[in-house]
Amino acid sequence: MNNHSAPSVWRNSHKIGLVGLLLAQFAMAYVVGTKHLLTNDSLSLFLPIGITVAIPVTLFLAACGFSPRFRDFILAQDLRILTMMQYWRVVGFVFLPLYAFDVLPGLFAWPAGVGDVLVGLMAAVIVARMDRDPDYFLTSGYRRFHALGLLDFALAIGTSGLASGAFPALIVNNITSAPMDIWPMNIFPSFLVPAFIILQLTALLKVRAFRREATTGLVGEFKLA
Numbered sequence: 227m228n229n230h231s232a233p234s235v236w237r238n239s240h241k242i243g244l245v246g247l248l249l250a251q252f253a254m255a256y257v258v259g260t261k262h263l264l265t266n267d268s269l270s271l272f273l274p275i276g277i278t279v280a281i282p283v284t285l286f287l288a289a290c291g292f293s294p295r296f297r298d299f300i301l302a303q304d305l306r307i308l309t310m311m312q313y314w315r316v317v318g319f320v321f322l323p324l325y326a327f328d329v330l331p332g333l334f335a336w337p338a339g340v341g342d343v344l345v346g347l348m349a350a351v352i353v354a355r356m357d358r359d360p361d362y363f364l365t366s367g368y369r370r371f372h373a374l375g376l377l378d379f380a381l382a383i384g385t386s387g388l389a390s391g392a393f394p395a396l397i398v399n400n401i402t403s404a405p406m407d408i409w410p411m412n413i414f415p416s417f418l419v420p421a422f423i424i425l426q427l428t429a430l431l432k433v434r435a436f437r438r439e440a441t442t443g444l445v446g447e448f449k450l451a
Contacts, residue, residue, distance in 0.1 A: 235302040248421075251282065255416035259409030266407055269391035275407045276383060278416035279423070286424050290431065301432050305363050306356055308429040312349035312375060315422065318342020318414075324405075331401045333389040338382035345375045363433055364440070372426045379419055386415075 255278065258264050264274040289296045321339035324330040352371050355362045362368055388396055389403040405411045 235299060240299075251417055251420075252413075254278070255413055256409060258416055259407075259412035262408055264407060264412075266390050266404065269402075271387045271390065271392040273383070273387055273390060273403075273407070273415075275412060275415050278412075279383070279420050282420040283423050283427070286427065300428050301435050303428055303432065305429055305432055306353060308425050308432075309349055309353050309356065309371075311425050312422065313346050315342045315349065315375070315378075316346035317418070318346075328399065328401055329405055331389040331398065331403060333396055334382070334385045334403045334406075337385050338378075341378035341381060345371075345378050348374070364436060369430065369433060372430050375426050376423065379423060382419075383415075 258275075258278060264277060266273055266275070290300060291297075318339050319342070321330055321335040321342075325332050325335035325339070348371055352362075352368065355367075386403040386406055391397055391402045391404075406415060
């Protein structure tokens with residue numbers, strides 16, 4: 227079953243729509259960051275900037291659930307490309323030099339930076355496995371990769387909250403995760419993180435659809451026999 231690749235379903239209107247959507251998301255991130263609209267002034271464990279992650283992901287899942295046309299389009303995407311896009315997670319390495327220069331706290335920078343780099347490097351390994359074994363996307367190893375990628379984001383969001391100042395005992399030299407709320411660092415939670423989450427959810431949704439089709443096919447063959 228060589229189903230991780232799919233014929234292109236991208237029309238010009240789709241491409242224009244995607245570019246427009248990305249530009250709108252980028253503009254939103256810029257306005258939120260430069261105007262300090264979602265800064266964590268109350269030092270809450272629950273970060274206001276997290277709204278910019280939650281809204282796009284929620285809208286994506288809602289569209290998948292309520293629009294068959296959108297869902298079909300999503301499920302027609304190429305799993306190899308969806309997985310390759312996770313290469314770009316290595317940009318999270320920037321958190322480590324920012325920690326070294328006392329811009330970000332180690333409590334956030336180390337797990338977020340190392341986690342992103344590991345996921346990015348693992349993506350290269352996973353794509354190589356997919357090239358050798360066309361059915362690798364149906365294995366638990368493939369699903370665990372995407373689950374790990376999502377867990378990495380959850381860990382980064384959690385440690386960012388812990389390093390926000392909500393717990394003073396965890397703060398060293400008054401360095402908090404506050405820079406992640408403003409431009410340019412808010413480009414991560416307000417633009418990149420939701421994009422990567424949506425890519426991984428798309429891959430997992432497509433794998434689930436393939437597994438359901440395979441199970442249904444096997445049941446049908448058994449009944450016919």
